[in-house]
Amino acid sequence: MANTQAQYNVGGMSCSFCAESIRKAYERTDGVEDVDVSLAHEEVLVSYDDELVDEVQIKDTLRDLGYTIRDPDKRTRFEEQRAELDDAKRKLVLSGAASLVLAGLMLYMIGRYRMLEHDSLWYDLPTLALTLGVMFGPGRYIKEKAYHSLRRGILNQHVLLEAGAFAGLLGGVLGLTVFPQFPTVHFFAVSVFVTAYHILSEYTSLVVRTRASRSVQELLDLRPETARRVTEDGDVEEVPVEELDVGDRVRIKPGESIPVDGSVLEGTSTVDESVATGESIPQEKGSGDEVIGGSVNETGTLLLEVTATGEDAFLNQVAREIEEARAMKPGIVQLADRVLEYFVPGVLVIALLSFLFWLVAPIAWGGEPTVQRGAFAALAVLVLGYPCALGMATPLALIRGGGKAANRGILMRSGDAFQLFTDVDRLVLDKTGTITVGEPAVSAVVAVTDRSEQAVLRTAASAEAFSEHPLADAILDRAEERGVEYDDPETFESVTGKGVRATVDERDVAVGKPGWLSEEGIDLTSAAGEVDRLQRRGLTVSGVVRDGEVIGLIGIGDEIKADATATVRRATDAGIEPVMITGDNERTAKAVADEVGIDRVMAGVLPDEKRAEIGRLQEAGHRVAMVGDGINDAPALTQSDVGVAIGAGTDIAIESADVVLMGERLGGVMDAHEIGTESYRKTRQNLLAAFSFNGIGVAVATTGLVHPIWAMIAMVLSVSAVLANSFAGQLLSGEGVSTDFTVQEQDVESRIEEAPLD
Incomplete structure (x- = not known):
């Protein structure tokens, strides 16, 4: 037995019913041991025994259900997602236009209803053409999904929709050929309207769920495309990163991104490793230290030996972690879909029983079978049972909440x-x-001698004026914030990883780590208590020395955001x-947490x-x-x-x-x-209203007294009720229904598309 895993990015999923259909299909496939489906990220992860089933069959299962498998290349996948959205929009435009034409025709007929005893072929035939065009044009993919679901014994929203659509088509055809008393146009209209509504629902879901995601590609773009490889002869050649092997030597200059994971052979520098650790203070690197691909070399030149490439490299490992997490993230079955699992087969059974009842029951009463009443009952049950309002309950609450959140x-x-x-x-x-803010900043200035904190900051800023170290930038920024004037040093020397020496106002000044200052023979006894106190706060401490005397200390850390404490308190409450x-x-972590x-x-x-x-x-x-x-x-x-x-x-x-x-x-x-x-509470209210309409409507429809057009009107009213519940309170309160979130979302996406990370 050989266990194999296959992971796919799937196109065409629109709701948790889709995820459930995929899961059920694989559970009924011999050789499949486990399947995880993530609707949010449209990922499917399948574990299977490749001695019983091969990958071709695994892929065919998805395709048979009507879903697509997107290209594994991230850039191509992005284009495919865009194409899917464009295709869905085209289907919506076509079906929507047909629905508007039919709605206009029906309003015209209602206006002349008393003058028309029966539908006319002038109305019937064009309506039939529109119906066939919508059902087998933009609506064809729904039939394919319904067919393959039925073939596997899976009842879902596609099956229910097609039952109603074909019932309307059949009723209209029978009206044309066998039962002239059937309202042909109205039967056909049901098929068009429910198909168009479903396309609208899926398009809305696609817009809400599908995002222009090139995240993993953007992640890998952090790594430079080329690297300077040092040959055995000492020559430097620029080669694609993919050509590097473990053991190769690579030279990194100041300000460059490190292309690979490696170990320092020569040189010292500070390296920004926040890409891996999140730590805002750059780390000192010297011979024997490890560096991570994607980090930024800041001050010195380094010669590295490559220690990991390909799938073993850090950035690729993170990319793989994200992909796996997406596929295995537990799927959330919406409240509506949990109910629909039983609602869909129930509606189908009730529609069939209603039709049979009005064929058989009149005979038992000594009368004739009432085919029209049975047809009316079955079609009305399918129309009123089709969960229009139910399907809109969650999206409307999402749109309402999304607009409020955007504000x-x-x-x-x-x-x-x-x-x-x-x-x-x-x-x-x-x-x-x-x-925290995420950038080094001066959190404390301590005067050790009789000098003021301003004097300590001025001396430190003057000594660091020529330094390129991030901690020096923090000191200079604080001096500018406090309005402290400082001069350029007469002499300047940077001691990598330790501190700086300078001459300021003809006096010797040193600013750096307490350990280094001790090595230089500086007595830190008078400042030892303050050094310990600042370090317990998680701060990086630099001593400020003038003419061999410690005049002060500077504590540098990552400032806590102004609203962090209040947010933690709100969460606890x-x-x-x-x-x-x-x-x-x-x-450091404990100090911030406290x-x-x-x-x-x-x-x-x-x-x-x-x-x-x-x-x-x-x-x-x-x-x-x-x-x-x-x-x-x-x-x-x-x-x-x-x-x-x-x-x-x-x-x-x-x-x-x-x-x-x-x-x-x-x-x-x-x-x-x-x-x-609040939005989830609104969703539950919407679902209650929707189920009330659907439940009462289905019960009344079984009588066979509900005309198909009245069933459609009832369905519209149910959607209106859900719409009113979603937005009426918001409008009355003066909040309005904001769509600013769309603009803000586009802002985020434009950053991803137009500004790759360096």
Whole structure:
């Protein structure tokens, strides 16, 4: 027995019924051992025994159901998604135009109803042509899906729709040929309207669910396309990154992205590794230290030995983590779809029994079979049973909530987020860039001698004026913020990884790590207590020395966002336990957590470990919302029940999330929770109204006294009721129905399409 896994990006899924149909089809396929279907990301992961079934059969199962398998190439897949949206729009335009023509014809006929005893061929034949054109033109794909579902014994919304559409077509044809008393145009109109509505519903779902996602490609674009390989003779040649092998030597200049994972052979530098760790303070690298592909070399020149390429490289591992998390993310079956699992077969059975009843029952009463009444009953049951309002209940609540969220700078990208936010009981927060600002900044200036803090800052800024180190930039920024004037040094020397020496106002000045200053013979005894206090706060400490005397200390860290503490308190008040997860060290993480009021901290966690930690919380029965902003957060955002990305963060984080907070404000996550909870409550109200119409309508329709056109009008009224419930309160309150979220969503997508990360 050989177990094999196949993963596909699937086109054509529009609701959880589609995901359920795919799952059922594979469960009934010999040799398939397990299947995971993610509707949100349109991913299918199949585990199968390749001795019993091959990959061709696995793919054919998807295609037979009417779904497409997108190209594995990310750029081609993006184009295919765009093409699917264009095709859906074309089908909607064609079916919508036919519906408008029919609606106009029916209104004209109603106006002349008393003058027309029977439908005329002048109306019947064009209506038949429109009906066939819609059903077998733009609506053909629905029949294919219904046929293949039925062939596998799967009853879904496609089967129910086609039962109603063909019943209307059959009734119209019988009116033309056998039963002239049948309202032919009205029967045909039912077929056109239900088909057009379904196309509209799927198009709306496609717009809501499908996003221009090139996230993995953008992730890999972080890596340069070429690298400077050093030959055995010492020559330097520029080669494509794909040609590098483990053991090759590569030279990296200041300011360049590191193309591969490697180990430092020569040189010292500071390297920004926030791509992997989320840590905002650059790390010092020297001989023997490991570096990660995608990191940025900042100050010195490095000679690296390649240690990992291809699928073993860090960025490719993260890309694989995201793909797997997408496919295995638990699917959410919407409340409506859970009910529809029983509702669909029930409606089909009731329609058949109603028709048979009016054929058989009159005979038992001593009368004649009433074919017309039976046909009316069956068709009306199918029309009133077709869940139009039911299908609109969730999308309308999503649109309402989405508009309200947009007014607060929140982009709700997934309908599942509305439902799941209600049940979230763990809020996992990344540290750097989420709780904190994400950039080094001076958090404390301490005067050790009699000098003032201003004097300490002026001396440090003057010494660091020529430095290119990020910590020097933080000191200079603080001096400018405080209005502290400083001069350029007369002499300047940078000691890589340790600090700087300079001459300022003809006096010797050193600014750097306490350990280095001690090595230089500086007595730090008077500052030892303050150094320890600042380090316990998680700050990076630099000593400021003038003429051999410590005059002060500067603590540099990542400032906490202004609304972080309030957001944590709001989560706790809502019964949600906040948890911090970070790749940073435990001391720094604990200091930040204590300041904002978080008790549980997970520190030193790498990207794949973050996803595993989220998984463990889910296995323990918790619903988890994860908030992050970096590439290192992307797998965890995808794994979590509700992924929330900071909009000022990286594009890969945005594309991996269900909710995007436009800007840097953390408080938006609790705003999104409140809106999601309210929207889910509105969804349940909509479903109650929809089921009331459907349930009562089906019961009345079984009498055979409901004319098909009145069944269609009742269906329209049910949708109107759901629409009114969704938006009436919002309009009365003066909020309006905002569509700003579309614009903001386009802003996010334009960043992804037009501004690849360097």
